[in-house]
Amino acid sequence: MNALLNQLIETHKNDAQKGNVADYIPELKKTPKDLLGISIIDLNGNSYEAGDCDVKFTLQSISKPIVLLLALMDNGESRVFEKVGKEPTGDPFNSIIRLETYNEHKPLNPMINAGAISVSALVKGKNSSEKIDRILEFMRKITNNPTIQVNEHVFESELATGNRNRSMAYFLHDVGNLEGNVEEALTVYFKQCSIEVTAKDLAYIGAVLAADGVDLTTRERLFPKRYCDIVKSYMATCGMYDGSGEFAINVGIPAKSGVGGGIMCTVLGRMGIGVFGPALDSKGNSYAGLRVLESLSSGLSLSIY
Template structure:
């Protein structure tokens, strides 16, 4: 496996020169464009790593499946999906056009920004500080990493420049999708996107879902149905408006983020974490996408 990863990472590192590091959130542009790393964990406890696997980066949209898990635990599956849909959009992750044009005025799914903000608004707590603490503690639990914290610089930049996210949130408040404070909900969302992780942390989340919501100790945290819901949405919506092509070429439930991370799940087999901040035009790691395509072909990993 080490030889396979070495060859595939080297091959796809060349692609990073064709991507661009995100710069619309202050601080993200500090990432090294050529960075590329992977961590693969399997059900037997084996860990395979290569490249820049241990570099810290902000989780960004890879946080969405994790927040969704806690929202379902807090509110139940039926309530969450009464506020947020389950259909892919075909639009960019930060598009707001369907919020107004859809017959039912709710976000299409929890993997786009509008849906994720709505999900973050459902986290229980007496104030925004308690809500985020509960969410961060949940992140720490599913990654089995008690050292996780958020990046204050990135959070401040997201909060300061997140005008489109703010517009979507207030529109959803007007439609009754968001029932709590808009600014509190946004604060939780911006902070969750700013949590710093490594590929190992993402692979641990992938393993958590591969085990249908169990920690490495065997403790059951979410139900099989909740785990299935998260993996299904990752498969259909997790790679932004490139999800359909990704399903065809790779066939692995995955969630990307503009910080360069990708978290992937092979049910009952393995969890994969990837870091590559050079993004394609749809906001996905260009090198990471290539790694997953090559791994899927070589190891026959597609779930289809």
């Protein structure tokens, strides 16, 4: 497996030059665009890797399914789905248009920014510090990595430039779909996006999802299977922004991407996959990472369809 992964990295290394690093968050702009790494962890805990799999980067939108799990455990399905829907949008992840035109003024799913902000507000805690501490504690458990932290430089960068997210949050608050203090909710959202991980961490989360919420090391149940199924369904239908349909055809596994360059994948009953390639395509997905996953899925017959 390691030989296959090294071959994939070598084959697709030049694809990173065809994308662009996210520049609307100034700190992300500093990342070298030619990085590329992949990690696989199977359900027996065996780990395989190649390339820049130990390089740290921020979760960004990959935080959305993770925080959704925590919000579901804190509140249950009924309350969460009062605030967000269950349908793909076909729009960019940061689009605001559906909030105004949709008759319920409710985000169509929690994988777009508006929906994720509403979900973050549902995490229990008396203030933003307590909420982000609980998110970090959960992240450390599902990555089996006690060193997970927020990148404060990226957080400050997002806080200073996240005006579109801020406008969504105030609109959601105005129509009753975001509870509590808006700036506190935004602080939680910006901080969850700024949590640092590696491709190995993403592979571990993907493997826990593939094991229906059971930790690979301790065999402890970390979250209910029902909530795991909900999150995997969202990843399959909405996880790759407005490129989710194409990804389903070309790769065919539940996945979630982030503009930090990461992609987290889960292959049901088999493995978790983490990919890192910071140069993005026009939809915000890792350009080289997508090509690596297409080749891997084809070579190992991973598609669930």
